[in-house]
Amino acid sequence: MPTYAISDIHGHAEQLRNALATIPLVDPGTRLVFLGDYIDRGSDSLGVIELVRATQRAHPDQVVVLAGNHDLWFIDWLDDDDNELTWLMSDLDLLTVKSLLEPMVLAQALGHEDPTSDASDLDGTTMNRNIKAAVRARRADLIAWIRSLPLVHETDSHVFVHAGVDEDAGELWRHGTPEYVFTEKFPATTGPMLIGKRIVAGHVRTTALHRDPGVHTVFADEGHLYIDGYVEATHRLNVLRIEDDGSWSESSVGLD
Numbered sequence: 001m002p003t004y005a006i007s008d009i010h011g012h013a014e015q016l017r018n019a020l021a022t023i024p025l026v027d028p029g030t031r032l033v034f035l036g037d038y039i040d041r042g043s044d045s046l047g048v049i050e051l052v053r054a055t056q057r058a059h060p061d062q063v064v065v066l067a068g069n070h071d072l073w074f075i076d077w078l079d080d081d082d083n084e085l086t087w088l089m090s091d092l093d094l095l096t097v098k099s100l101l102e103p104m105v106l107a108q109a110l111g112h113e114d115p116t117s118d119a120s121d122l123d124g125t126t127m128n129r130n131i132k133a134a135v136r137a138r139r140a141d142l143i144a145w146i147r148s149l150p151l152v153h154e155t156d157s158h159v160f161v162h163a164g165v166d167e168d169a170g171e172l173w174r175h176g177t178p179e180y181v182f183t184e185k186f187p188a189t190t191g192p193m194l195i196g197k198r199i200v201a202g203h204v205r206t207t208a209l210h211r212d213p214g215v216h217t218v219f220a221d222e223g224h225l226y227i228d229g230y231v232e233a234t235h236r237l238n239v240l241r242i243e244d245d246g247s248w249s250e251s252s253v254g255l256d
Helices: 013-020 045-058 069-079 086-090 092-100 103-109 124-138 140-148 167-176 179-184
Strands: 003-006 031-034 063-065 152-154 158-161 198-201 219-221 224-226 237-242 248-253
Touching: 013 045, 013 237, 013 248, 045 063, 045 092, 045 140, 069 086, 069 124, 069 140, 069 179, 086 124, 092 103, 092 124, 103 124, 124 140
Parallel strands: 003 031, 031 063, 158 198, 198 224
Antiparallel strands: 003 237, 152 158, 219 224, 237 248
């Protein structure tokens, strides 16, 4: 009964599709945990979310989907005041918004009728309000689904989480970890197992953890497996496979 894990897909739907093709979910003993950050940075955030949701629906007893910080920041943007523009301004070239809204719908939110133009003469608050209203209207089911995502998944031997847990809390980590730490912990903790189980996480690019700065493969130590392969630069996803005995292997999947 192997368990696979994928993290930090960031709008790269083709890489995810190729990665899923390597995971034998047709075997009912196979498990898959998505560790979050489905949106932003890539051009097809909607495609990633639709593929993750479809995989979960097709295999509800085998697939676990966790939230990452980018997913929750998107929800925070929708819920925040219209004059809070931080998330929208960080969506470079409106890549995430463009994946969620049809060109004419976005153009109208920007205050014109030209689906080829990202320009807007609207003030920031009005533009932000319009775009949020359009996203809510067009993607209500997607928004509800993201809101429903858990932050952590625990097995007999591993804890799966987007960023990490408060390891100083030891085996009381569930009670001792503030919610934001599950999705935003930084820097990554490395070293021995402190909570009685090995932690599997994304969030921190593995190139920052390896001694060789050009390496993007899974980073492993006694207490952790970090798997974020920096897909927006490498164009590849790390796919982690964990066996029942705790041994693990990895593959790197791109567009080829």
